[in-house]
Amino acid sequence: MTVEKCNRERLWDSIMEIGQIGHAEVAGSKVGGCHRLALTDKDKQARDLFVGWAKDIGCSLRVDAIGNLFLRRDGIDNSLAPVMTGSHLDTQPTGGKFDGVYGCLAGLESLRCLSENNIQTLRPIEVVVWTNEEGARFKPAMLGSGVYANVFKLEDILATKDAQGISLGSELERLGYQDLMSKEDPGCHQYYELHIEQGPVLEALGTDLGVVAGVLGMRWYNVEVVGRSCHAGPSPMELRNDALVGVAEMITELTNIAGQHSKDSRCTIGELTIPNSSTNVSPGKVCFSLDLREGKLAELDELQTKAFETIHRIAFHHNLEIDIKETWSLPPCPFDEACLANIKQACQTSYPQDKAHQLISGAGHDAVYVSRVAPTAMIFVPSEDGLSHNEKEYTSPEQLEKGCNVLLNALILSANSK
Amino acid sequence: MTVEKCNRERLWDSIMEIGQIGHAEVAGSKVGGCHRLALTDKDKQARDLFVGWAKDIGCSLRVDAIGNLFLRRDGIDNSLAPVMTGSHLDTQPTGGKFDGVYGCLAGLESLRCLSENNIQTLRPIEVVVWTNEEGARFKPAMLGSGVYANVFKLEDILATKDAQGISLGSELERLGYQDLMSKEDPGCHQYYELHIEQGPVLEALGTDLGVVAGVLGMRWYNVEVVGRSCHAGPSPMELRNDALVGVAEMITELTNIAGQHSKDSRCTIGELTIPNSSTNVSPGKVCFSLDLREGKLAELDELQTKAFETIHRIAFHHNLEIDIKETWSLPPCPFDEACLANIKQACQTSYPQDKAHQLISGAGHDAVYVSRVAPTAMIFVPSEDGLSHNEKEYTSPEQLEKGCNVLLNALILSANSK
Numbered sequence: 001m002t003v004e005k006c007n008r009e010r011l012w013d014s015i016m017e018i019g020q021i022g023h024a025e026v027a028g029s030k031v032g033g034c035h036r037l038a039l040t041d042k043d044k045q046a047r048d049l050f051v052g053w054a055k056d057i058g059c060s061l062r063v064d065a066i067g068n069l070f071l072r073r074d075g076i077d078n079s080l081a082p083v084m085t086g087s088h089l090d091t092q093p094t095g096g097k098f099d100g101v102y103g104c105l106a107g108l109e110s111l112r113c114l115s116e117n118n119i120q121t122l123r124p125i126e127v128v129v130w131t132n133e134e135g136a137r138f139k140p141a142m143l144g145s146g147v148y149a150n151v152f153k154l155e156d157i158l159a160t161k162d163a164q165g166i167s168l169g170s171e172l173e174r175l176g177y178q179d180l181m182s183k184e185d186p187g188c189h190q191y192y193e194l195h196i197e198q199g200p201v202l203e204a205l206g207t208d209l210g211v212v213a214g215v216l217g218m219r220w221y222n223v224e225v226v227g228r229s230c231h232a233g234p235s236p237m238e239l240r241n242d243a244l245v246g247v248a249e250m251i252t253e254l255t256n257i258a259g260q261h262s263k264d265s266r267c268t269i270g271e272l273t274i275p276n277s278s279t280n281v282s283p284g285k286v287c288f289s290l291d292l293r294e295g296k297l298a299e300l301d302e303l304q305t306k307a308f309e310t311i312h313r314i315a316f317h318h319n320l321e322i323d324i325k326e327t328w329s330l331p332p333c334p335f336d337e338a339c340l341a342n343i344k345q346a347c348q349t350s351y352p353q354d355k356a357h358q359l360i361s362g363a364g365h366d367a368v369y370v371s372r373v374a375p376t377a378m379i380f381v382p383s384e385d386g387l388s389h390n391e392k393e394y395t396s397p398e399q400l401e402k403g404c405n406v407l408l409n410a411l412i413l414s415a416n417s418k
Numbered sequence: 419m420t421v422e423k424c425n426r427e428r429l430w431d432s433i434m435e436i437g438q439i440g441h442a443e444v445a446g447s448k449v450g451g452c453h454r455l456a457l458t459d460k461d462k463q464a465r466d467l468f469v470g471w472a473k474d475i476g477c478s479l480r481v482d483a484i485g486n487l488f489l490r491r492d493g494i495d496n497s498l499a500p501v502m503t504g505s506h507l508d509t510q511p512t513g514g515k516f517d518g519v520y521g522c523l524a525g526l527e528s529l530r531c532l533s534e535n536n537i538q539t540l541r542p543i544e545v546v547v548w549t550n551e552e553g554a555r556f557k558p559a560m561l562g563s564g565v566y567a568n569v570f571k572l573e574d575i576l577a578t579k580d581a582q583g584i585s586l587g588s589e590l591e592r593l594g595y596q597d598l599m600s601k602e603d604p605g606c607h608q609y610y611e612l613h614i615e616q617g618p619v620l621e622a623l624g625t626d627l628g629v630v631a632g633v634l635g636m637r638w639y640n641v642e643v644v645g646r647s648c649h650a651g652p653s654p655m656e657l658r659n660d661a662l663v664g665v666a667e668m669i670t671e672l673t674n675i676a677g678q679h680s681k682d683s684r685c686t687i688g689e690l691t692i693p694n695s696s697t698n699v700s701p702g703k704v705c706f707s708l709d710l711r712e713g714k715l716a717e718l719d720e721l722q723t724k725a726f727e728t729i730h731r732i733a734f735h736h737n738l739e740i741d742i743k744e745t746w747s748l749p750p751c752p753f754d755e756a757c758l759a760n761i762k763q764a765c766q767t768s769y770p771q772d773k774a775h776q777l778i779s780g781a782g783h784d785a786v787y788v789s790r791v792a793p794t795a796m797i798f799v800p801s802e803d804g805l806s807h808n809e810k811e812y813t814s815p816e817q818l819e820k821g822c823n824v825l826l827n828a829l830i831l832s833a834n835s836k
Contacts (some may be wrong), residue, residue, distance in 0.1 A: 199652025216651060220697055230804060232686035232709045233634060233780025234617025237677040239804070244687055245673050251666035259655040268650035269662055270697045277689040279638055279707040289697040291650045362651025386648060386657070 019097035033391025038090035086128030096393025121415035145366035200386030210380030217332030229284030264295035339377035451809025456508035504546030514811025539833035563784035618804030628798030635750030647702030682713035757795035764827035
């Protein structure tokens with residue numbers, strides 16, 4: 001097999017050029033941040049630029065009813081379902097230049113390489129830009145891929161409004177990116193998504209390539225712990241019924257459980273509030289959020305069981321009342337073995353010296369929803385300091401090149417398979 | 419020595435009658451709550467009623483520049499400094515009927531007993547109503563006794579404004595309770611304050627009488643703990659730098675330290691905030707309040723040293739940065755031995771079967787400031803369920819009677835001593 005190589009400089013320059021749309025100077029950031037919310041004028045500018053670049057190399061554009069862009073490079077047999085790759089161009093309010101953008105631009109770079117080397121693939125290849133992945137302007141997140149995969153109803157999502165009361169549907173209409181379907185939906189043979197890791201694992205391992213075997217399942221809970229508040233002075237320690245003291249023990253044990261349960265276990269207490277708190281009153285009530293994640297459903301169930309047992313045991317010991325409410329959940333999402341095999345082969349042929357690391361993504365991506373309707377897998381490259389959703393987000397040109405080369409060769413493998 | 423006895427019914431009825439001014443019906447409360455902020459029209463009504471009752475038995479009124487009321491029953495030798503007793507008539511916004519009020523009314527009941535039994539004392543006895551003890555309307559708390567004891571400067575306190583911008587001085591003027599000094603300040607031989615416990619100790623011990631040997635010293639701190647926030651998904655547990663996980667360990671250890679340090683140790687974390695918290699972000703920064711109390715200065719210093727060592731050790735272990743700022747402090751306040759001896763003798767003669775319990779108050783009282791200018795001690799009776807600053811605050815007529823009898827006989831002992 002011939003190993004194709006992308007153009008590092010062109011890839012970098014394209015990412016930086018798109019990053020100028022919404023660019024934010026930030027002290028301590030190597031390239032500055034990016035502020036480009038979904039379906040704003042800036043998002044349209046980025047889409048226009050991206051579509052123009054794709055058309056320059058002969059791609060055709062298809063836009064579905066939720067504004068997802070499909071930029072298609074024809075194959076030898078265009079009756080076959082295309083191979084797809086992509087990500088998103090919207091950013092967090094104070095986001096970086098790589099989250100999402102890298103996946104779209106590496107897809108485009110892959111097509112540019114194929115074109116300039118006159119490489120024909122059996123199947124068409126499509127680069128997709130999913131609408132409103134971040135969920136920062138319109139909620140929920142991963143909205144475009146969710147509609148594509150029939151997770152959300154189109155009408156509901158079109159009616160979704162941002163904080164200013166502007167509906168997503170009216171913004172799509174205003175920007176002119178809706179329902180430009182030249183033909184029937186051609187389906188999807190396989191979907192590959194290349195993304196920065198948004199975490200510290202690859203950097204800590206010193207490896208530049210991550211083969212993403214799936215996405216962690218997640219469950220969110222609100223936990224309410226009720227004891228009895230008392231005056232900080234007159235109440236001896238042994239006569240107290242302090243909810244925060246119980247919660248502190250819970251936090252320690254819950255995080256220890258997740259640390260020991262499996263390498264994919266996550267337990268996060270992100271929010272904690274003490275209603276009517278006062279310096280000289282021991283807390284009678286504490287509310288906290290609990291975010292549990294695991295790679296497999298059985299493991300997630302077991303983690304939840306252990307977590308609930310721990311909370312109830314500590315509450316009993318401290319004479320506290322407990323109320324736990326699940327507020328959201330998403331099952332674990334294992335990716336497709338055939339897609340993973342193609343990615344691993346591409347890693348092996350492009351970087352035989354590198355030891356690609358197989359991991360499970362802790363964060364959600366468009367690939368989670370797409371995986372419900374097409375075989376899917378992801379590739380990660382490191383995020384410096386594990387940072388993402390942050391203006392200081394950074395991945396080096398060399399690392400971006402590596403990921404892109406793996407994507408390019410995985411796409412070729414996929415697009416040449418019946 | 420003759421043992422004098424108060425009139426239980428009259429004491430109870432007087433407390434309930436004053437409690438009608440600002441009375442609040444409350445479900446689950448035996449007698450209802452009381453809403454009577456300092457220097458409001460309701461406070462004036464209560465003062466008027468109280469002063470009227472005292473004048474009915476021949477007392478004279480003196481009012482100082484901060485509005486403290488001194489109701490004097492002459493002694494045999496009026497050139498001697500009076501014995502004083504008292505407390506306050508203002509309440510918390512949603513307070514009870516006993517906190518403060520009991521001390522004033524038990525003082526009045528003592529004078530009523532002396533009058534109806536034609537008992538002359540060597541020294542005059544004065545019942546004091548201190549202005550704005552609660553600190554709920556004007557800050558700080560214990561304001562009238564603080565000015566009396568030269569802890570605060572009069573001009574500063576007169577200029578203090580409530581949340582509506584109304585100054586304390588203008589309210590004193592409006593209500594007519596200021597600077598009605600018939601003669602020079604006569605000083606104070608000894609000061610006794612009778613109060614509900616506001617805590618659970620006496621009830622837990624099954625005793626109705628507490629001899630209060632002092633008030634705990636207190637120090638307040640704000641502690642800021644900084645780690646690094648990260649996304650709840652992509653960051654494995656072992657690569658996190660979660661400030662809340664460190665703080666949870668601190669809370670557990672700090673409360674354990676206070677539980678073991680001495681019977682008077684108190685450690686309360688009453689406030690805890692996570693700036694910019696989010697369910698799926700592990701906290702990068704946590705701020706909490708720390709309230710440490712101890713009976714002796716050396717013990718308080720030692721408790722602080724242990725607490726700081728613990729915070730720094732855990733922070734080091736978790737790679738967290740720490741900033742601790744002291745925001746307020748009050749040294750421990752040991753009460754006067756001679757006053758305590760009189761109280762103990764009064765307990766012994768009035769209730770030889772009861773085992774009075776000697777304890778240290780965890781909460782501040784007017785007696786803390788008065789003790790800086792006159793020999794002082796306090797008497798406690800139980801608070802049902804340890805409740806205070808609460809509409810459900812309750813102490814039974816029998817318990818109130820017991821405390822009042824101890825006060826009455828301690829006052830006689832004191833007022834008959836040279």
